[in-house]
Amino acid sequence: VKTRSIRRLDAAVALLRGIGAELRAGLDPHRDANTILQRLLRAYREDSSLSDEDVELEARMTLMDLLGAGHDTTCNFMLFALALILEAGPGTAQRARNDRDFLKRCLRESIRLFPLGAAVSRVAQEDVTIGGHQIAKGTELLVSPYAMGRLSRAWPGDRCDRERFDPDRPGLDGSNSAYFPYGGGRRYCVGARFAQEQAEEVIATILEAAPDLELDPASLPLDARLSFTLRPEKPVLVRLGDLPPKKGPE
Numbered sequence: 446v447k448t449r450s451i452r453r454l455d456a457a458v459a460l461l462r463g464i465g466a467e468l469r470a471g472l473d474p475h476r477d478a479n480t481i482l483q484r485l486l487r488a489y490r491e492d493s494s495l496s497d498e499d500v501e502l503e504a505r506m507t508l509m510d511l512l513g514a515g516h517d518t519t520c521n522f523m524l525f526a527l528a529l530i531l532e533a534g535p536g537t538a539q540r541a542r543n544d545r546d547f548l549k550r551c552l553r554e555s556i557r558l559f560p561l562g563a564a565v566s567r568v569a570q571e572d573v574t575i576g577g578h579q580i581a582k583g584t585e586l587l588v589s590p591y592a593m594g595r596l597s598r599a600w601p602g603d604r605c606d607r608e609r610f611d612p613d614r615p616g617l618d619g620s621n622s623a624y625f626p627y628g629g630g631r632r633y634c635v636g637a638r639f640a641q642e643q644a645e646e647v648i649a650t651i652l653e654a655a656p657d658l659e660l661d662p663a664s665l666p667l668d669a670r671l672s673f674t675l676r677p678e679k680p681v682l683v684r685l686g687d688l689p690p691k692k693g694p695e
Contacts, residue, residue: 462505515636518561521676523644526555527651528667528681531660533607542652545645550610552644558605560590560626561674562634590626591675599623657686 447455485504495503530541530551541548569584580586593599599621600609608614627634634640652658661682668678 518674519640524677524681525559526552527648529555551607553610554607556626557594559669559675563591563671563675564589593623596623655685659684
């Protein structure tokens with residue numbers, strides 16, 4: 446018997462498959478030659494071991510990954526960042542509303558503490574020694590931005606420091622190898638810049654539209670659990686307060 450959660454998951458997967466099928470059916474091979482979906486299809490067709498059915502399936506699954514990664518991760522990133530700002534009180538929220546540089550520092554501190562991809566796996570391409578440990582070629586390694594982002598020797602001072610990434614604070618700006626919430630190297634997240642800019646714009650808009658926004662104490666302490674991505678352990682509840690009057694047409 447499928448549980449309610451499994452039924453909801455099946456429904457979500459079916460919906461995404463339907464979206465992928467609709468996009469595929471509506472493609473014009475000439476007009477849409479450089480779309481992501483067409484590029485995926487061409488790339489998979491180059492693999493002679495895949496049947497036409499396999500090509501369609503692989504392209505749909507990759508498209509689902511892109512849709513999920515671009516939506517779920519950014520939403521949770523904004524939840525953590527907004528909660529981190531509101532947790533510090535109205536003064537911090539006001540400053541984040543008026544000072545974009547400070548808001549950006551809050552976003553970087555938030556994703557240091559709560560990286561959406563809490564752990565990633567890699568395979569050693571050659572024999573290597575790391576921290577005195579011999580790692581053989583082919584060994585699968587688990588690397589955790591979440592654990593490294595909380596390593597006390599790499600991040601001195603308070604657990605949460607919204608000024609940590611101030612460029613005028615040498616040595617405390619986080620410019621070290623322990624900071625890799627978006628991965629690194631060839632597998633650096635292609636949506637990193639988009640996520641940062643989207644979160645900045647959305648949170649700035651929220652703080653401007655609701656200047657009296659407060660974090661409900663029931664949401665504290667702010668903690669995380671790992672699902673598809675890292676997400677708040679408890680619902681992030683806020684109180685709107687008095688909203689400013691809407692501006693009429695000029």
